[in-house]
Amino acid sequence: MNRGYTTPVTNISEKDFDALVELALEEDLPAGDITTDTLFSKEETCHAILLAKEEGVLCGLSVIPCLIQKTQAKVTWTKILEDGATITKGTVIGELEGSLASILKMERILLNFIQYLSGIATNAHRVSKEFPNLLILDTRKTLPGYRKLAKYAVYTGGGANHRLNLSEMAMLKDNHVAKAGSIFSAVNMVRKTNPGKKIELEIDELAQLNEAIEAKPDIILLDNFSEKDTEEAIRILKENAPEIRIECSGGITPEKLKFLSKFNGIGVSMGYLTHTVKFLDISLDIK
Structure with a gap:
């Protein structure tokens, strides 16, 4: 059953956060990342895990492919869970593989979106339950x-x-x-x-x-x-x-x-x- 007075927001697409991602990148990387660009080469790669550190409801994962595309990063994203999943401390949400420098540059922006939206989803879940x-x-x-x-x-x-x-x-x-x-x-x-x-x-x-x-x-x-x-x-x-x-x-x-x-x-x-x-x-x- 749809929960809302009008048409509820049951899903989001890239156009719903495209401008916000653009703004976040302009805000955080106006002239590159001084630290990462100094210490890491473009050839270095890594494996990164998106990991829950507390209990809650997951939300906002669709921002990750958008970030990768906007930064033209040589990074692949493997999603393990979906939005709406209940997570606990230690739950692996997904994995990133590829350019270490690119992953470091997008890390804070990625987390800001997912932590914020997951915080709202968790708030709503606790009260509704x-x-x-x-x-x-x-x-x-x-x-x-x-x-x-x-x-x-x-x-x-x-x-x-x-x-x-x-x-x-x-x-x-x-x-x-x-x-x-x-x-x-x-x-x-x-x-x-x-x-x-x-x-x-x-x-x-x-x-x-x-x-x-x-x-x-x-x-x-x-x-x-x-x-x-x-x-x-x-x-x-x-x-x-x-x-x-x-x-x-x-x-x-x-x-x-x-x-x-x-x-x-x-x-x-x-x-x-x-x-x-x-x-x-x-x-x-x-x-």
Whole structure:
């Protein structure tokens, strides 16, 4: 089953990270690698192992062939695992064979991509596994240029994708409602001009709920509600508008999910998945 409000990011291709790889190479090798170019000849070769140093979920391996192609390195990559694989300390992920200098030059860039995306996938996996009755959603709180990669990592780890961008679905917040004059007007204006697009409506107090239900958006987002008001709003929605999806948001951490897990099937959007990320410890051991 696809996990997301719109089309989820279930895979990535070279075009999704091509520009980022180009930028990384320009950033790290503006005039070569002084150390490697001084100490190693172009003829020296090596065998390197991509190795997990801690437990997590693997993500981002498709960047490796792109790096090899961009640097025109005489290096072959043998993949042992796939994205989404659960790894533990000592797990061999894959192997590189060929030019020692080329492998040393791409090592940090390669690890930055894979450690970062694996960190996101691991975050999403831990939360989704602990609270399987909730739809754990990402947000647009991602590093510029990394949006699709980050959302792919969330999905790879078992989380769900909210909208990828502002064009995919409408999300009405207080400023939009103020411009339209009312919740009902805002929802209907968007529905009329964008038929077929999903509409999410954000409310920040219980007093707005009746008008929100009357407007009939696809999703109602309860933003920064207290536990008491969250419980009351969900009860009203399930009794009076079961066809409307429910989502909660507002600085939600894994600790706050314990309360929300009592409500089966609701969505919970968490910027935490992508903006509170620890690189997963993965190394490239050169033999």
